[in-house]
Amino acid sequence: MSGRFENVLETVGRTPVIRVNKLAPEGVNLYVKVESFNPMGSVKDRLALGVIEDAERSGALEPGQTVIEATSGNTGIGLAMVCAQKGYPLVVTMAESFSVERRRLMRFLGARVILTPASEKGSGMLAKAVELAEEHGWFLCRQFENESNADMHSRTTAPEILADFDGERLDYWVTGFGTGGTLKGVARVLKKERPNTKIVVCEPDNSQLLGSGIAQQRTDKGAPAGSHPNFRPHLMQGWSPDFIPKLTEDAVRDEYIDEIVPVAGADAMRLSRELAQKEGIFVGISGGATLAGALTICESAPEGTTVLAMLPDTGERYLSTPLFEDIPADMTEVELQISRSTPGYRFDVVAPPKPEPAKQEAAAPATAEAEAFLESAISDADNPVVLFALEWCEFCWSVRKMFKEFGIAYRSIDLDSVEYQDGDRGGKIRLALNARFDVKTIPQIFVGGELIGGATELFDACRSGDLQALLEKNGVEYDKSVDIDPYTLLPGWLHAR
Numbered sequence: 001m002s003g004r005f006e007n008v009l010e011t012v013g014r015t016p017v018i019r020v021n022k023l024a025p026e027g028v029n030l031y032v033k034v035e036s037f038n039p040m041g042s043v044k045d046r047l048a049l050g051v052i053e054d055a056e057r058s059g060a061l062e063p064g065q066t067v068i069e070a071t072s073g074n075t076g077i078g079l080a081m082v083c084a085q086k087g088y089p090l091v092v093t094m095a096e097s098f099s100v101e102r103r104r105l106m107r108f109l110g111a112r113v114i115l116t117p118a119s120e121k122g123s124g125m126l127a128k129a130v131e132l133a134e135e136h137g138w139f140l141c142r143q144f145e146n147e148s149n150a151d152m153h154s155r156t157t158a159p160e161i162l163a164d165f166d167g168e169r170l171d172y173w174v175t176g177f178g179t180g181g182t183l184k185g186v187a188r189v190l191k192k193e194r195p196n197t198k199i200v201v202c203e204p205d206n207s208q209l210l211g212s213g214i215a216q217q218r219t220d221k222g223a224p225a226g227s228h229p230n231f232r233p234h235l236m237q238g239w240s241p242d243f244i245p246k247l248t249e250d251a252v253r254d255e256y257i258d259e260i261v262p263v264a265g266a267d268a269m270r271l272s273r274e275l276a277q278k279e280g281i282f283v284g285i286s287g288g289a290t291l292a293g294a295l296t297i298c299e300s301a302p303e304g305t306t307v308l309a310m311l312p313d314t315g316e317r318y319l320s321t322p323l324f325e326d327i328p329a330d331m332t333e334v335e336l337q338i339s340r341s342t343p344g345y346r347f348d349v350v351a352p353p354k355p356e357p358a359k360q361e362a363a364a365p366a367t368a369e370a371e372a373f374l375e376s377a378i379s380d381a382d383n384p385v386v387l388f389a390l391e392w393c394e395f396c397w398s399v400r401k402m403f404k405e406f407g408i409a410y411r412s413i414d415l416d417s418v419e420y421q422d423g424d425r426g427g428k429i430r431l432a433l434n435a436r437f438d439v440k441t442i443p444q445i446f447v448g449g450e451l452i453g454g455a456t457e458l459f460d461a462c463r464s465g466d467l468q469a470l471l472e473k474n475g476v477e478y479d480k481s482v483d484i485d486p487y488t489l490l491p492g493w494l495h496a497r
Helices: 044-058 074-086 100-108 118-136 147-155 157-164 181-193 246-253 265-279 285-300 333-340 368-378 394-406 422-437 455-464 466-473 492-496
Strands: 017-019 029-034 067-070 090-095 112-116 172-175 198-204 259-263 306-311 385-389 411-414 444-447 450-453
Touching (some): 029 285, 067 118, 090 118, 147 181, 157 181, 172 181, 181 198, 181 246, 259 285, 368 422, 385 394, 394 455, 444 466, 450 466
Parallel strands (some): 029 306, 067 090, 172 198
Antiparallel strands (some): 385 444
């Protein structure tokens, strides 16, 4: 993709097809369509854009109306992008078992995320979305049965595949099913334009809904009436909810599916990692699962066969899942050995002292103006809590997080900010701070003119109750119901060391 675009939505689609070299068996042409190249990192960007724009055209979605949808994460992230660009408020419902980074991404994009109990599975989060939509008059996307979902793939994904294999063989197209939109939308086009291409659908081996042959029970409105009897929890987030979506059921009814391949969760995770480490393609568990299904097809395929597998999303959606469980944050023993192979810049040795300069110049004294500012700041009755900070300092941000948790109003004097750069004003204030209180580090916190100290001194005062007593003495309101250990707010790398 290249060129200029009017907005981010114009970049959805046109994802690359990439040959798999090291993992593919000899004699078989294995390709993957890498949907993480979409702007929000997954195939569901297509769904989100298609559903919202179709609703706008039909009048089902009115300007400024709130959008709501149940999601395992990727659809919600795609919708958050679309709604942010178009100006719609978004609420998503999501089972608490899905990865934490997904809900944080949606909130970062401006969405509201309503969690539902893991025990209620996908059907529980769907029921909550329906309940909220009916109560508040919100537009419900209904991704699992909305024809706009499949239509978007018929208009974009399928033509891209046809163009990429124009005049060449395409013997198998392999996909999982989540909503069924990709499956139905692409399969119906391939069946018409490339009838010799076999459609292969993968699903978890421990939760075979399609493979069971058991029909999904539905309500009068076509929504799933509870979980499918064959559903079991599985590792492939975004694949196979606890019901058979209507769009998937349509693909079964219309006989688009030529083969169903069960995939083990362990194979999905192994191949996700192997794809990253041997091919440089970074995908999630569902991508590894689809590749596993494609490799199963490749094992028995004759020489010269061409297989294309859909890889739905990026591996960054899975940092808090079992996929990254044994990926350490700290250095491994091998990495430590590499570090120790040279003498400098190491954690496990004390750095040699720096040579003294030939002539040590005395530090410049604090100016009268800086001293007057310091006195004014710490004695300001209207702002009894004062934080002397640096914008980039992680310890300062830990203090800010603590003040936010407790609802403590404070004045932050960021000595490295633009406001204090002219004439090194911030540096002079810091000199005044050091000269008066003999402190060398930042942050430094004052309450009612009394120096608490740095981040750890503040946290200790909070633990002992001294901080709370000082706040009350100076009439500073705070949330007395908060019960957290402030040390948990320190930077993550400190906890890891």
